Amino acid sequence: DTEVTQTPKHLVMGMTNKKSLKCEQHMGHRAMYWYKQKAKKPPELMFVYSYEKLSINESVPSRFSPECPNSSLLNLHLHALQPEDSALYLCASSQVVDRLEAFFGQGTRLTVV
Amino acid sequence: AQSVTQLDSHVSVSEGTPVLLRCNYSSSYSPSLFWYVQHPNKGLQLLLKYTSAATLVKGINGFEAEFKKSETSFHLTKPSAHMSDAAEYFCVVSQISSGSARQLTFGSGTQLTVLP
Numbered sequence: 001d002t003e004v005t006q007t008p009k010h011l012v013m014g015m016t017n018k019k020s021l022k023c024e025q026h027m028g029h030r031a032m033y034w035y036k037q038k039a040k041k042p043p044e045l046m047f048v049y050s051y052e053k054l055s056i057n058e059s060v061p062s063r064f065s066p067e068c069p070n071s072s073l074l075n076l077h078l079h080a081l082q083p084e085d086s087a088l089y090l091c092a093s094s095q096v097v098d099r100l101e102a103f104f105g106q107g108t109r110l111t112v113v
Numbered sequence: 114a115q116s117v118t119q120l121d122s123h124v125s126v127s128e129g130t131p132v133l134l135r136c137n138y139s140s141s142y143s144p145s146l147f148w149y150v151q152h153p154n155k156g157l158q159l160l161l162k163y164t165s166a167a168t169l170v171k172g173i174n175g176f177e178a179e180f181k182k183s184e185t186s187f188h189l190t191k192p193s194a195h196m197s198d199a200a201e202y203f204c205v206v207s208q209i210s211s212g213s214a215r216q217l218t219f220g221s222g223t224q225l226t227v228l229p
Binding site: 006040042043045048088092101102103104105106109 | 155159162221222224
């Protein structure tokens with residue numbers, strides 16, 4: 001199984017809503033990532049989890065709250081978002097100790113209205 | 114520090130002609146290098162990777178890339194373009210960073226258009 005599965009594929013939420021994005025992998029990878037991608041731009045790193053601990057937070061606003069309940073799951077909790085947060089949110093995973101490729105999910109297309 | 118420069122934001126080729134997407138990198142250590150492809154409204158799919166083995170790397174869908182350390186380049190090529198190759202392509206460099214988590218640095222992307 002070389003898949004990273006993200007749900008939902010599409011999400012429309014209001015600025016007062018609370019929602020969560022989910023990501024799952026069963027490759028035994030111990031590093032997991034959240035990226036944000038705006039149209040016509042490369043992905044921007046948001047968070048890195050290594051061995052279920054938050055390793056890197058790229059100065060992301062607190063309205064985005066990551067969570068790693070176990071080594072296979074990664075969540076991104078959303079609250080009080082702004083319209084400019086509308087983007088494709090990508091999850092990825094990789095083996096930690098080797099410099100191997102990251103596997104990406106298909107993404108969640110988020111629209112904030 | 115590491116960085117990636119994709120020299121062309123847009124490349125247009127005719128179907129059946131060769132493809133060349135250019136990428137230069139800088140890295141403090143021996144890098145791992147990747148090319149990813151992204152079709153519209155989709156996630157990223159790995160095309161090929163270089164991890165200090167053979168310098169000519171073959172990937173999926175007929176793509177290949179050559180690692181040239183002296184030129185700090187990792188250009189992507191394909192002998193004959195197909196309509197389905199039209200997509201955004203990202204060159205990516207990777208190295209170990211803090212906390213033993215690997216960080217990827219993306220190039221700005223090259224939009225490949227294939228004309229009939």
